[in-house]
Amino acid sequence: MAEERTQSGRLWLWVGAAILLILVFFAARFLLRERLPVREAQVSRAELINTVPTNGRVEPEVNYQINSPVATTVKAVYVQQGDQVPAGKLLMVLDDLPARARMATAESGVKAAEAALEAATHNGTQQERQMAASDTARAQLDRDQASHDLDALTKLKQTGAASASEVAAAQERLDTAEATLHASGQNANSRYSPAEVARAQAALADAQASLAAARQVVAQTSIRAPVAGTVYVLNAGATEFVEEGKLLLELADLHHQRVRAYFDEPEIGQLAVGQKIQIKWDAKPGLSWQGHIVRIPSTVITYGTRNVGEVLVQIDDVDGQLLPDTNVTVTVTTSSQSNALSIPREALHSENGKSYVYKVVDEQLVRTPVTIGTPNLTQAPILSGLKEGDWVATGTTNGLPLQEGIPITVKK
Numbered sequence: 001m002a003e004e005r006t007q008s009g010r011l012w013l014w015v016g017a018a019i020l021l022i023l024v025f026f027a028a029r030f031l032l033r034e035r036l037p038v039r040e041a042q043v044s045r046a047e048l049i050n051t052v053p054t055n056g057r058v059e060p061e062v063n064y065q066i067n068s069p070v071a072t073t074v075k076a077v078y079v080q081q082g083d084q085v086p087a088g089k090l091l092m093v094l095d096d097l098p099a100r101a102r103m104a105t106a107e108s109g110v111k112a113a114e115a116a117l118e119a120a121t122h123n124g125t126q127q128e129r130q131m132a133a134s135d136t137a138r139a140q141l142d143r144d145q146a147s148h149d150l151d152a153l154t155k156l157k158q159t160g161a162a163s164a165s166e167v168a169a170a171q172e173r174l175d176t177a178e179a180t181l182h183a184s185g186q187n188a189n190s191r192y193s194p195a196e197v198a199r200a201q202a203a204l205a206d207a208q209a210s211l212a213a214a215r216q217v218v219a220q221t222s223i224r225a226p227v228a229g230t231v232y233v234l235n236a237g238a239t240e241f242v243e244e245g246k247l248l249l250e251l252a253d254l255h256h257q258r259v260r261a262y263f264d265e266p267e268i269g270q271l272a273v274g275q276k277i278q279i280k281w282d283a284k285p286g287l288s289w290q291g292h293i294v295r296i297p298s299t300v301i302t303y304g305t306r307n308v309g310e311v312l313v314q315i316d317d318v319d320g321q322l323l324p325d326t327n328v329t330v331t332v333t334t335s336s337q338s339n340a341l342s343i344p345r346e347a348l349h350s351e352n353g354k355s356y357v358y359k360v361v362d363e364q365l366v367r368t369p370v371t372i373g374t375p376n377l378t379q380a381p382i383l384s385g386l387k388e389g390d391w392v393a394t395g396t397t398n399g400l401p402l403q404e405g406i407p408i409t410v411k412k
Contacts, residue, residue: 035409037397040360041344043382043390048340050376052270053331056261056279056313058322060252064227066091068242069220070099081234085251089225092236092248096221103214110211113204120200143178229253232324254320259291259313261330268309270334271296277313278331284321291315293332335374342379343386347394348372358402360391360410367404368392 073095079085153166233250236242259279263271277291297309313330315322322328347357348370355372358365370385386392393402397411 035363035407036365036400036403037411038360038365038393038402038408039395039397040391040410041347041394043341043343043386043388043392045339045341045388046379048337048342048373048376048379048381049333050270050335050374051331051333052263052267053329054261054263054267056259056311056328056330058257058259058324058326058328060254060324061256061258062227062252063324064229064251066223066248066251068094068236068244068246068248069217070094070102071244072096072098072221072242074236074238074240074242074248077234077236077238079231079234079249081231084230085225085228087225087228090222091225091231091251092223094221094223094242096218099214099217099221103211103218106207106211106214109207110204113200113207117197117200117204120197143174147174223248225251227251227253250324252324254324255318257315257318257322257324258294259315259328259330261311261313261332262303262306262308263297263311263332265300265307265309268297268300271309271311271332276333278333279313279315279322280329280331281322281326282329283326287321289315289319289322290317291330337373337381340373341382341386341388343382343392344394345375345378345380347392348375348380357386358393358404359386360393360408363408365393365402365404365406365408 075093075095077092079089079091085091157164157166229251230253231249231251232254233247235246236248242248259277261277271293273293273296275293277293279289279291281287291313293311294314295312297311300307300309302308343357349356349358354369356367356369359368360366368385371383373381373383375381393408396402
């Protein structure tokens with residue numbers, strides 16, 4: 001009996017020792033395991049700015065394109081590209097012989113239309129009126145003669161010297177003479193109908209419009225500056241033949257320019273009139289210009305392979321260095337929050353549409369839900385879940401994922 005008790009005690013002793021060893025093993029493993037090296041950032045307040053960059057093109061606010069009014073030869077050019085000119089300065093002269101030939105033809109057309117209208121409103125030309133008067137006089141004589149003959153035969157019939165058939169024939173001749181006289185009078189007084197007069201008036205109006213256009217073309221062969229500005233495009237030289245409609249030069253006041261910017265369709269909803277714009281040009285590194293949106297897109301267009309909206313940007317500090325038709329980079333500030341509680345964007349995580357961070361508490365990571373505002377490229381605003389001065393993990397230095405409850409060591 002004593003021996004059984006001794007063996008039972010030894011068994012319990014071995015069991016206790018085994019349990020103790022297991023506890024010591026796990027405790028040592030917990031205390032000696034490698035800590036996760038993480039980087040951390042402090043929750044702080046800062047100005048949070050959201051921007052959207054895109055491309056754009058510089059253009060004058062008011063641009064004057066001067067095209068050749070006729071196919072001809074350039075006689076002389078009095079400016080060079082880049083010249084600043086006053087309003088009214090003679091810039092270029094074109095050979096006006098073709099234009100003057102057209103003007104002479106138009107003048108002839110006006111005179112012909114005027115003569116046609118005069119004839120229509122005065123019952124014919126002078127010759128036609130003279131012939132009509134002669135015809136009327138002859139018809140009058142014929143009618144008078146027929147009337148005299150009828151009277152004579154009527155008297156003779158009463159004495160039996162003329163037959164009834166002779167009187168009837170005389171009456172028929174009188175009726176015919178009166179009809180001829182009536183027709184001649186109508187022809188003399190109303191040769192043209194109202195529709196014919198209206199057609200003659202329209203023909204004169206067309207001829208006068210053609211003459212005015214021809215005179216304008218002649219005037220345009222002497223090209224003068226419509227306003228004071230800079231000739232920034234010059235496409236023709238002296239003795240060069242130019243086709244009708246060819247662009248000869250472009251002139252604008254380069255102290256009044258704007259940018260036509262192209263924003264991708266998903267970004268259009270963030271834009272508003274008055275938002276600030278920064279403009280940069282690769283040809284002038286280190287320089288930038290400021291502007292603001294004056295017109296937002298009213299439709300979406302295809303621009304290369306992109307669907308974009310055109311935005312007009314007023315340049316606020318034009319200094320003459322931005323050249324027309326240059327490609328620039330524009331960056332719009334869509335929102336700005338001062339003194340916003342924020343964290344680095346890489347500290348933010350999302351699962352099932354809900355945001356959270358790993359908060360650093362007593363050298364461990366604690367998964368903490370947060371509510372955020374609209375983030376920018378580097379920062380995320382915190383609306384709830386954290387307070388100023390808290391620390392959050394932004395990542396590990398060994399590439400392992402962040403996990404809740406794991407002991408950590410902070411790496412600077």
